[in-house]
Amino acid sequence: MSKTIQNIILNVSNITKIYGRDISIGKRTIRKRVVGAENVSFDVMKGEIFGFLGPNGSGKTTTIRSILDYLHIQEGEITVFGLDHHKDALKIRKRIGYVSGDMALYENFTGLELINYFNKLRKHDEEFLVELKSIFTVDLDRKVRTLSKGNRQQIGLILALASKPEFLILDEPSSGLDPLITAQFHRLLKRLKTEGTTIFLSSHDLSEVQSICDRVGIIKDGKIILVEEMESLRLKFLQIVDVTFLDKTPSKDELLTLENVLEIKERNTHRYNLRIKEDVNEIIQFLSTYSISRLEIKDASLEEIFLHYYE
Numbered sequence: 001m002s003k004t005i006q007n008i009i010l011n012v013s014n015i016t017k018i019y020g021r022d023i024s025i026g027k028r029t030i031r032k033r034v035v036g037a038e039n040v041s042f043d044v045m046k047g048e049i050f051g052f053l054g055p056n057g058s059g060k061t062t063t064i065r066s067i068l069d070y071l072h073i074q075e076g077e078i079t080v081f082g083l084d085h086h087k088d089a090l091k092i093r094k095r096i097g098y099v100s101g102d103m104a105l106y107e108n109f110t111g112l113e114l115i116n117y118f119n120k121l122r123k124h125d126e127e128f129l130v131e132l133k134s135i136f137t138v139d140l141d142r143k144v145r146t147l148s149k150g151n152r153q154q155i156g157l158i159l160a161l162a163s164k165p166e167f168l169i170l171d172e173p174s175s176g177l178d179p180l181i182t183a184q185f186h187r188l189l190k191r192l193k194t195e196g197t198t199i200f201l202s203s204h205d206l207s208e209v210q211s212i213c214d215r216v217g218i219i220k221d222g223k224i225i226l227v228e229e230m231e232s233l234r235l236k237f238l239q240i241v242d243v244t245f246l247d248k249t250p251s252k253d254e255l256l257t258l259e260n261v262l263e264i265k266e267r268n269t270h271r272y273n274l275r276i277k278e279d280v281n282e283i284i285q286f287l288s289t290y291s292i293s294r295l296e297i298k299d300a301s302l303e304e305i306f307l308h309y310y311e
Helices: 060-067 089-093 111-121 128-136 149-161 181-194 206-211 230-234 252-256 281-287 302-309
Strands: 006-021 023-024 027-029 035-043 049-053 075-080 095-097 167-171 198-203 215-220 222-227 236-244 261-268 271-277 292-299
Touching: 006 060, 006 198, 006 281, 035 060, 035 075, 035 198, 035 215, 049 060, 049 206, 060 075, 060 167, 060 198, 111 149, 128 149, 128 181, 149 167, 149 181, 181 198, 181 206, 181 281, 198 206, 215 271, 222 230, 222 261, 236 302, 252 271
Parallel strands: 035 222, 049 198, 049 215, 095 167, 167 198
Antiparallel strands: 006 035, 006 075, 023 027, 215 222, 236 271, 236 292, 261 271
């Protein structure tokens, strides 16, 4: 996708946010300065789903709150729809939907009361609202205070989506949702994308981002370490294979001849822990020639990926 002013929805340019400051007492310096974000830059293009990845404390929430003008940045610039994120904050908020990672809802309202209240602030798309109510299974007649985290999350998603905003900013939107609703939600996001909605999705879940995003930015320790097309990131996406053999066991050298095997750790005589590229077909085919007592395949954590590729 070519980058022009017309198709850049969000531009984050060299922003820095520092919390606190160092205090000097005589010859001593008390470290109170914490870097939330440092020289962070990326674009989000019209009609794409952009994934924003990083472990807890990486700077994801600082960046999002800065975009929304909930935090004051010391350096850099942010524009949304070509508008200044601070000077034009009210204009921008009328055109976006936002779900926070630490969502707070009025405890004494029912879900339906909240929907009706927000409808007075920004008109819902009634036809789309009916569809949302069919996707999300939360009981809208119950008071928010009686609901689980997952059900509160569903109400938050309904409120953010109901007006069909041009730009969605979603911070850990699937947190607490059951797998079936998560799958339906992902299908909905993909459809909204085809209709022209731009989506910024912050998550610590690589599998979620991989399944629906076009591009991804990775942040670590307040710094952007990668902005890349999803297809390119797939080549860097690690999986961990833990395998225990019953009797006959291949040598480490044999396993390393496989193209997708990157690293091997020997747990004991019959057990290996392998780091492989995403495609597991080659290793599965190889292992099928052996008797196996236990096999586990899981996604590598973001920290493992950072350590392996970006130190």
